[in-house]
Amino acid sequence: xxxxxxxxxxxxxxxxxxxxxxxxxxxxxxxxxxxxxxxxxxxxxxxxxxxxxxxxxxxxxxxxxxxxxxxxxxxxxx
Numbered sequence: 001x002x003x004x005x006x007x008x009x010x011x012x013x014x015x016x017x018x019x020x021x022x023x024x025x026x027x028x029x030x031x032x033x034x035x036x037x038x039x040x041x042x043x044x045x046x047x048x049x050x051x052x053x054x055x056x057x058x059x060x061x062x063x064x065x066x067x068x069x070x071x072x073x074x075x076x077x078x
Contacts, residue, residue: 028064050077
């Protein structure tokens, strides 16, 4: 396969994955971020939204169900 054709195919697949992520993101619950982004060293939770650093980092790629589980967990952290 020609190198330019391979590049076009990789770009097409990347754009398709990006579109799928955006669709999934739009369907799920909104981020609980309130722009008070500071991690509490004692608990490991953000002082604003009460998520862990991993939950914050992964929010964009989580499924709607995973995001809801995080929101449910936040409710018990308050």
